[in-house]
Amino acid sequence: MANLTATRPPQPWTAPTATDPVSSTVRLPGSKSMTARALVLSAVAAGPSTLYRPLRARDTELMAGGLRAMGAHMSTVDDERWLVRPRPLQGPAHVDVGLAGTVMRFAPSVAGLAEGPVTFDGDPHARTRPLGPLVGALRSIGVRIDASPEGGLPLTVHGTGSVTGGEVVIDASASSQFVSGLLLAAPRFDRGVVVRHQGPPVPSAPHLRMTVQMLRAAGAGVDDTTPDVWVVEPGRLSGRGWEIEPDLSGAAPFFAAALITGGTVTLLGWPRSSAQPVDRLRALLHQMGGEVTLGTDGLTVRGTGVVHGLAADLSDVSELTPVLAALAAVADSPSRLTGVAHIRGHETDRLAALGRELTGLGADVVETPDGLEIRPRPLHGGVFETYNDHRMAHAAAVIGLAVPGVNLSDVACTSKTLPEFPALWSAMVTGTS
Numbered sequence: 457m458a459n460l461t462a463t464r465p466p467q468p469w470t471a472p473t474a475t476d477p478v479s480s481t482v483r484l485p486g487s488k489s490m491t492a493r494a495l496v497l498s499a500v501a502a503g504p505s506t507l508y509r510p511l512r513a514r515d516t517e518l519m520a521g522g523l524r525a526m527g528a529h530m531s532t533v534d535d536e537r538w539l540v541r542p543r544p545l546q547g548p549a550h551v552d553v554g555l556a557g558t559v560m561r562f563a564p565s566v567a568g569l570a571e572g573p574v575t576f577d578g579d580p581h582a583r584t585r586p587l588g589p590l591v592g593a594l595r596s597i598g599v600r601i602d603a604s605p606e607g608g609l610p611l612t613v614h615g616t617g618s619v620t621g622g623e624v625v626i627d628a629s630a631s632s633q634f635v636s637g638l639l640l641a642a643p644r645f646d647r648g649v650v651v652r653h654q655g656p657p658v659p660s661a662p663h664l665r666m667t668v669q670m671l672r673a674a675g676a677g678v679d680d681t682t683p684d685v686w687v688v689e690p691g692r693l694s695g696r697g698w699e700i701e702p703d704l705s706g707a708a709p710f711f712a713a714a715l716i717t718g719g720t721v722t723l724l725g726w727p728r729s730s731a732q733p734v735d736r737l738r739a740l741l742h743q744m745g746g747e748v749t750l751g752t753d754g755l756t757v758r759g760t761g762v763v764h765g766l767a768a769d770l771s772d773v774s775e776l777t778p779v780l781a782a783l784a785a786v787a788d789s790p791s792r793l794t795g796v797a798h799i800r801g802h803e804t805d806r807l808a809a810l811g812r813e814l815t816g817l818g819a820d821v822v823e824t825p826d827g828l829e830i831r832p833r834p835l836h837g838g839v840f841e842t843y844n845d846h847r848m849a850h851a852a853a854v855i856g857l858a859v860p861g862v863n864l865s866d867v868a869c870t871s872k873t874l875p876e877f878p879a880l881w882s883a884m885v886t887g888t889s
């Protein structure tokens with residue numbers, strides 16, 4: 457079982473250094489984003505559902521736990537299939553969101569459908585993550601919420617068993633999850649929902665497409681033809697089987713290992729057609745000197761022995777920023793990563809954290825308002841603070857392949873999305889995977 461406690465002791469870890477090009481075939485667990493969506497859609501559906509090969513990690517166990525607290529029946533003992541039987545949603549209940557954006561943004565609208573109060577809180581840093589626009593939007597469609605003055609955690613949703621729904625205007629520039637959180641339970645709202653975004657661009661477009669695609673797969677009527685407007689019709693959602701794809705963002709550090717060591721990594725079980733932005737990842741890795749191919753055995757990344765710098769707007773794939781920044785720090789030319797101001801509101805302020813920690817290893821990094829400029833210089837070992845952020849740990853592990861003595865302050869934070877990370881990583885480096 458993944459570690460669900462916020463106060464687990466830190467687990468320092470020295471990243472293994474690769475003496476040879478890696479040559480590895482990895483089977484990774486399911487996508488965090490697909491698992492979270494499948495759990496929510498299953499909890500508000502009219503019949504039972506099964507998730508095949510879901511992600512078992514802190515974020516998804518917390519999501520299952522939160523929905524279970526509200527009354528949904530969740531059987532998550534079998535790693536290969538989780539069974540969800542919807543039941544009447546009710547409070548009083550408490551949802552621990554941990555540090556999971558998906559839980560803190562997707563579960564409140566489900567709580568609006570529950571009868572009774574549902575309280576939400578999480579790790580200390582979760583209280584600083586943006587939530588106010590979603591709270592305001594839910595209030596405007598009839599959900600009563602007590603929240604901190606900024607509209608963040610801790611909060612209480614006073615569910616009445618139904619949500620009016622209808623037109624809502626929101627500034628979702630801080631997180632696409634605000635929009636997904638409004639859409640996923642909306643078929644159960646009396647009037648469905650019409651979400652209009654007003655403000656700077658919404659990041660993470662592929663995650664919004666995933667939300668729309670999975671809603672439709674569950675039988676919802678969704679119109680997303682007008683930019684920045686999403687319409688979900690009221691109606692019944694059917695229970696179904698959800699095939700969860702391997703997590704592409706979780707695979708990114710393993711693919712980066714192929715680039716940085718000039719080796720080869722194959723991710724098994726990759727589907728022919730995916731809800732995740734594989735073409736974008738392929739293009740980014742190609743720009744940095746890698747080759748990505750989709751074969752019958754899976755998705756393979758081959759390093760060519762060089763890592764090039766990268767100039768890219770990462771707004772649609774911002775989860776990849778830490779790993780790409782790590783590659784940029786060892787590249788043969790400077791990099792400019794832009795379009796990711798909002799990742800200051802992720803598990804930590806990722807721009808500040810990457811700036812500080814890469815500089816600590818000797819890189820020349822300038823933090824800009826919406827990204828990073830990275831000029832490679834010879835790096836050295838040192839302590840790398842991970843700030844409870846799984847993707848900071850991934851970044852440090854990637855650099856550690858090429859630089860001896862990269863000491864992570866804590867590697868257990870990888871349990872947020874991939875508890876097996878240290879073991880899988882070490883197996884890849886020692887050639888036992």
Ligand SMILES: O=C(O)C1=C[C@@H](OP(=O)(O)O)[C@@H](O)[C@H](O)C1
Pocket residue numbers: 488489490492557558630631632633636659660663774775798
């Ligand atoms: O909906 C989702 O599953 C996610 C959306 C994105 O959030 P932001 O739009 O806040 O970046 C992404 O970064 C996060 O890891 C997962």
Ligand SMILES: C=C(OP(=O)(O)O)C(=O)O
Pocket residue numbers: 555556557558775802803847873
């Ligand atoms: C930003 C991330 O997570 P969350 O869902 O907590 O926002 C992430 O996994 O990179």
